[in-house]
Amino acid sequence: MKMLINVPETVVADALRGMAAAHPELTVDVENRVIVRQDAPVAGKVALVSGGGSGHEPLHGGFVGPGMLSAACPGEVFTSPVPDQMVRAAAAVDSGAGVLFIVKNYTGDVLNFDMAAELAEDEGIQVAKVLVNDDVAVTDSLYTAGRRGTGATLFVEKIAGAAAEEGQPLARVEALARQVNEGSRSFGVALSACSTPSKGSPTFDLPAGELELGVGIHGEPGRERRPMMTSGEIADFAVQAILDDLTPRNPVVVLVNGMGATPLLELYGFNAEVQRVLAQRGVVVAHTLVGNYVTSLDMAGASVTLCEVDEELLRLWNAPVRTAGLRWGV
Amino acid sequence: MKMLINVPETVVADALRGMAAAHPELTVDVENRVIVRQDAPVAGKVALVSGGGSGHEPLHGGFVGPGMLSAACPGEVFTSPVPDQMVRAAAAVDSGAGVLFIVKNYTGDVLNFDMAAELAEDEGIQVAKVLVNDDVAVTDSLYTAGRRGTGATLFVEKIAGAAAEEGQPLARVEALARQVNEGSRSFGVALSACSTPSKGSPTFDLPAGELELGVGIHGEPGRERRPMMTSGEIADFAVQAILDDLTPRNPVVVLVNGMGATPLLELYGFNAEVQRVLAQRGVVVAHTLVGNYVTSLDMAGASVTLCEVDEELLRLWNAPVRTAGLRWGV
Structure with a gap:
C-alpha cells in the first residue's frame, strides 16, 4: 500500500509539524506530542483533555480550540498515548478549575488515562473522567472490554466543551459529558x-x-x-x-x-x-x-x-x- | 470497486438529497441540479456561479454561501453541467448587479458556460466569465486545451466571493478573480x-x-x-x-x-x-x-x-x- 509519508517511524511527528505550520492558533509540542489551544490556561475555565491513537484525524487534535478541547494527546497510529503526555497536557491547560479527561473505551486508553489521572492529582490538579462507549455493533472487541468509543466522542467534546467555555464547573461539565455519551x-x-x-x-x-x-x-x-x-x-x-x-x-x-x-x-x-x-x-x-x-x-x-x-x-x-x-x- | 451508493444512475441526485437534508441554509433543487444560497438574490450584490462535474466535493456545492458562491451547478460525475443548469442558477441569484461565471478549464465546461452566458444575456442578465487554469503539470490534456483548472478554483471563489459580498461591482469582482487565477x-x-x-x-x-x-x-x-x-x-x-x-x-x-x-x-x-x-x-x-x-x-x-x-x-x-x-x- 503506497502512502504519502517519509518513513513509518516519523508519521506522527511529521503530521504534528505540518499541523503546527497550518495552525498558528495552536501550540503544538512536537517532541512531547501535545496539542494545546494557545490561550490556555483560561482563567476560571474547566479544561478538557482528550487523546488516543493517531489515524482518526481530525479527532482529537483537530478539535482543540475555543468551545471544544483544551488539549489533545496523539499516540502512535492506533496506539494509546502514554500517561506522561496526558499529565503534561493537563498541567498546561489547568487554570485551577479542574480537568475533564475524555476517554474512548479501549483498554490501553483507559489504563493510561487512569494512571494519568492519579499522577495529575498528585500534582494538585483536580481530574474527572468520562468514558465514551457508544458503538452498538459488538459488546467486546479486539481492543476493548465493553462497547467501543467512536463517533459520540465528537458530541461529548463539543457539548462539554461549550459548557466549559461558558464557565460551568467541573461537576456540571462532567455530568453533561456523561449525559451526551449515554444518549x-x-x-x-x-x-x-x-x-x-x-x-x-x-x-x-x-x-x-x-x-x-x-x-x-x-x-x-x-x-x-x-x-x-x-x-x-x-x-x-x-x-x-x-x-x-x-x-x-x-x-x-x-x-x-x-x-x-x-x-x-x-x-x-x-x-x-x-x-x-x-x-x-x-x-x-x-x-x-x-x-x-x-x-x-x-x-x-x-x-x-x-x-x-x-x-x-x-x-x-x-x-x-x-x-x-x-x-x-x- | 465497492461504493457506498444505490445505483450509478442516482449518485448525483442522492447526494443532492443528502446535502439538502444536512444544509437547510441552502436551497437545493434536486431535479434541476442547482444549489443556491437561501437568501439569493441579495440586493445590489454581484452573484457568483460555478459548477462542473461531480466527484470533486466539497467543490463546488460545498462552497455556496455568504462570502463565496451564490450558486453551483453539479454535472454528472466528471461531466460538465449543461447550459440550462447554469442559466437557471444565474436567474435565481442575479439581483441586477450581474453574474460572474467561474469556469474550470475543461473543454465541456468552457463550451457550456459560453453557451449559458449567451442565453443568460438574452434574458437580460449581465454576465462576466473567468477561466481557471492553474495546473502547471501539462499544457494540454485528455479533457483540456491549455492548462487544467484545479485548486486555484477555491481561491478564485473565496476571494471574488468576498469582494462581491462587500458590494464591489462586477468589473472589479471579475478583475480580482482574474488576478487570483494569474497568481x-x-x-x-x-x-x-x-x-x-x-x-x-x-x-x-x-x-x-x-x-x-x-x-x-x-x-x-x-x-x-x-x-x-x-x-x-x-x-x-x-x-x-x-x-x-x-x-x-x-x-x-x-x-x-x-x-x-x-x-x-x-x-x-x-x-x-x-x-x-x-x-x-x-x-x-x-x-x-x-x-x-x-x-x-x-x-x-x-x-x-x-x-x-x-x-x-x-x-x-x-x-x-x-x-x-x-x-x-x-
Missing part, C-alpha cells in the same frame, strides 16, 4: 480495510464483493459480513442497529461520518438514506453533520452516530466553536 | 487511480510501487510516472514544478489538498514537507489550508496550490465565509 449510539460499516504505516498493508482481509457490518475504527471485526449492499440497505441496517438500543424521546443530532477513503459525494448520498430511515421511524432530526470526523486512516466506509439532545444539549451543540476540524459561530 | 499555480500527484460509479473500476492503471506526477483531477495523465517517492521528495518535485512557473514577489496562501482517499494524518505530514521546501526557497507563507477541498472521488494523492496575495487579496481571503466546506469569521 449517543453509533454503528459503522467498512467497504475496505485500512493500512497502518508500520504494517504497510491492509490490517484485515475483506473479500471483493463483501462488506463488514459493525466494523470498529481500527478495523476490528463487527457483527457480520455480507455480500455488498446498497447505500439504502446499509442505512436501514445501521439505523436499525442503533434504534434497537436507543429510543429517542427528544430530537437527535446526526453524524454521518466517513472512515477516510469514501468520497464526500457518497457520504451525502448515504445521508439521504439515513434521513429516510429516521423519518420512517419517526425520529426528529435537530441537526446533521456529514463528513470525515472520526476516521480510520484509508478505510472506505461510513458510520452513523445519533445523539439525543434536550434543549440544553442542543443549545450547547449550537454554541460557537473554533477548531481546525469543526467551526461555526465565530 | 495561482497547482501540481498534483496520484498514488492510486479513482473509480467512477458508472465504470465501477479504476479509470486508469497505476502499477503497485509507482506514482503519477502531475495527475489531473479526473485521473488524466501527468508528466511522468516514477517509482514511489517519499513525502519529502514529492514536496520537492511539486513545489519545484510550481516555482519554475511562478516567482512570488508577495506572500502566498498554500493549499495542501487531498485527492479524497489520503488520510488527513498524511496530508499534515506532507504539509510539513511543503513548508520546508517553501522556506528553503524563500517563499513567505501568509496562510495554509490542509484538507480535502478539490477531490477526485476515491483517488489517493494530494496537490499543492500556491496563490500569491497582495494585501487586498489577503484581506479578502481572510474575510468571513460561511459554507459547508469552508467556514470562518462567522
Whole structure:
C-alpha cells in the first residue's frame, strides 16, 4: 500500500509539524506530542483533555480550540498515548478549575488515562473522567472490554466543551459529558480495510464483493459480513442497529461520518438514506453533520452516530466553536 | 470497486438529497441540479456561479454561501453541467448587479458556460466569465486545451466571493478573480487511480510501487510516472514544478489538498514537507489550508496550490465565509 509519508517511524511527528505550520492558533509540542489551544490556561475555565491513537484525524487534535478541547494527546497510529503526555497536557491547560479527561473505551486508553489521572492529582490538579462507549455493533472487541468509543466522542467534546467555555464547573461539565455519551449510539460499516504505516498493508482481509457490518475504527471485526449492499440497505441496517438500543424521546443530532477513503459525494448520498430511515421511524432530526470526523486512516466506509439532545444539549451543540476540524459561530 | 451508493444512475441526485437534508441554509433543487444560497438574490450584490462535474466535493456545492458562491451547478460525475443548469442558477441569484461565471478549464465546461452566458444575456442578465487554469503539470490534456483548472478554483471563489459580498461591482469582482487565477499555480500527484460509479473500476492503471506526477483531477495523465517517492521528495518535485512557473514577489496562501482517499494524518505530514521546501526557497507563507477541498472521488494523492496575495487579496481571503466546506469569521 503506497502512502504519502517519509518513513513509518516519523508519521506522527511529521503530521504534528505540518499541523503546527497550518495552525498558528495552536501550540503544538512536537517532541512531547501535545496539542494545546494557545490561550490556555483560561482563567476560571474547566479544561478538557482528550487523546488516543493517531489515524482518526481530525479527532482529537483537530478539535482543540475555543468551545471544544483544551488539549489533545496523539499516540502512535492506533496506539494509546502514554500517561506522561496526558499529565503534561493537563498541567498546561489547568487554570485551577479542574480537568475533564475524555476517554474512548479501549483498554490501553483507559489504563493510561487512569494512571494519568492519579499522577495529575498528585500534582494538585483536580481530574474527572468520562468514558465514551457508544458503538452498538459488538459488546467486546479486539481492543476493548465493553462497547467501543467512536463517533459520540465528537458530541461529548463539543457539548462539554461549550459548557466549559461558558464557565460551568467541573461537576456540571462532567455530568453533561456523561449525559451526551449515554444518549449517543453509533454503528459503522467498512467497504475496505485500512493500512497502518508500520504494517504497510491492509490490517484485515475483506473479500471483493463483501462488506463488514459493525466494523470498529481500527478495523476490528463487527457483527457480520455480507455480500455488498446498497447505500439504502446499509442505512436501514445501521439505523436499525442503533434504534434497537436507543429510543429517542427528544430530537437527535446526526453524524454521518466517513472512515477516510469514501468520497464526500457518497457520504451525502448515504445521508439521504439515513434521513429516510429516521423519518420512517419517526425520529426528529435537530441537526446533521456529514463528513470525515472520526476516521480510520484509508478505510472506505461510513458510520452513523445519533445523539439525543434536550434543549440544553442542543443549545450547547449550537454554541460557537473554533477548531481546525469543526467551526461555526465565530 | 465497492461504493457506498444505490445505483450509478442516482449518485448525483442522492447526494443532492443528502446535502439538502444536512444544509437547510441552502436551497437545493434536486431535479434541476442547482444549489443556491437561501437568501439569493441579495440586493445590489454581484452573484457568483460555478459548477462542473461531480466527484470533486466539497467543490463546488460545498462552497455556496455568504462570502463565496451564490450558486453551483453539479454535472454528472466528471461531466460538465449543461447550459440550462447554469442559466437557471444565474436567474435565481442575479439581483441586477450581474453574474460572474467561474469556469474550470475543461473543454465541456468552457463550451457550456459560453453557451449559458449567451442565453443568460438574452434574458437580460449581465454576465462576466473567468477561466481557471492553474495546473502547471501539462499544457494540454485528455479533457483540456491549455492548462487544467484545479485548486486555484477555491481561491478564485473565496476571494471574488468576498469582494462581491462587500458590494464591489462586477468589473472589479471579475478583475480580482482574474488576478487570483494569474497568481495561482497547482501540481498534483496520484498514488492510486479513482473509480467512477458508472465504470465501477479504476479509470486508469497505476502499477503497485509507482506514482503519477502531475495527475489531473479526473485521473488524466501527468508528466511522468516514477517509482514511489517519499513525502519529502514529492514536496520537492511539486513545489519545484510550481516555482519554475511562478516567482512570488508577495506572500502566498498554500493549499495542501487531498485527492479524497489520503488520510488527513498524511496530508499534515506532507504539509510539513511543503513548508520546508517553501522556506528553503524563500517563499513567505501568509496562510495554509490542509484538507480535502478539490477531490477526485476515491483517488489517493494530494496537490499543492500556491496563490500569491497582495494585501487586498489577503484581506479578502481572510474575510468571513460561511459554507459547508469552508467556514470562518462567522
